[in-house]
Amino acid sequence: MSRLPGWALGGALSAAQLDGLQVALDALWSVRSGEVEPIDFEGFVARVRRGISSWDGGGLVGEAHRAAGEWLAGTAVDALVEPAHPVIGHGDPNLANYLWDGERVRIIDFEDAGGSDLAVELANLVEHLASRGTDWSAFLGRYPVDAERLADARRLFAAFWLTLIRPGGPSAHRNPPGTAERQAERFLGLLE
Template sequence: MASTHAVEVGATTVVKRFRRWDQDEHRREWRALTLLAEHAPGLAPSPVCADLDADPPSVTMARLDGTPLDGRLTGVQVDGLAEAVAAVQTAIPEPVLRGLPSRLLHPLVALRRLRGRCARRPPPGEDPVVARAFGEVAGWVARPRLDEVFAAEFTPVFGLGDGNLANYLWDGDRVRVVDFEYSGRSDRAYELAEVVEHISVWVDDGLDAPALLSRFELTSAETARLRECRRLLALFWFLSVLSEDPRHPRNPPGTAVRQAGRLLALLGA
């Protein structure tokens, strides 16, 4: 997927210029920064200024210390990641949260789009693992009950909307969060699935997903929803990898087969 923005990094500030903003990505970013500055100062960059009506629009924020999480995370880093994820989710008071728009790619929207892609797409190439995964997931995604599963309302949380590990900065002591262009109202299970199924986690096996999830006390209903959300987002990444231009791949060789195996494991869970 093409980058949604360009970044200009200065000594004390970062300017984010948006290449795409048809879904209010720039306003989502600015809203998130201002809300988090009010309700959880220090968790995300402090907002400096924004030119939301420019073409392209831009948001200027304070520069944070730290480097993106990468490679195999230590136990302390997993703790920090869990604390940051939980802090984002719970920072915004519920009366404010209920007035926010849903995050981009609501699970029901994702389901309908992925159904369409599975229906249109011809069988994949010769690799048997990829072919098997495509066949099994096409059957799973067509199940009518999934509409009810993903339309269900849960206690709202504030969702980052993007599980890329590069959005979490480690400064040696704590994890802080950047990139809120997809953010909005969400639910805890979907946001946790967004993190543990993001392709940045599985390309280099950097995150122990069970270890991260063990830091959260989920209800039985949230646990059931998490299972289906993980399948949904693993499918999203599976189809994304299959649609890559082989002349300009974004991921290492073998990613499609690994993601197919990941998807099969989740479907069998």
């Protein structure tokens, strides 16, 4: 990152940073997606289903797992596999991969990039743990996506994060106490 000007985005993004992020994402998403390998979204969905079904803990996190299992058993998530609005997906929307120089956002770290879907990419961005400091409501309104498709994609990524940060999860040790419970609340809120 020292070769590009700027610093990693993080925390609550300012209006200027959100505008810069939109310009950068619009540039990425304007590239024809049919010329790159698609991201294995079907494999991702299967991974989330396995992760949710493999845990039987209790408390609020357990309640969210049970609700996620019921939701994942439905057909809504399967509709996300086929892109409705094909775009090049970044694949790793951690805000640390978006550099802000005070005027412009530059996107880095494309190792997970591939063909994707606009609603899926937006959901991946706003549901990433690094994005929690920002209210994304107005930003999401800038994009012409089906609201229910976006809601389903957000539920899927929220369930994915639940599998990572739950007690004993592969990323649980990297997060402060209470993160799994906050994620459980977030997932359950997205079901409403």
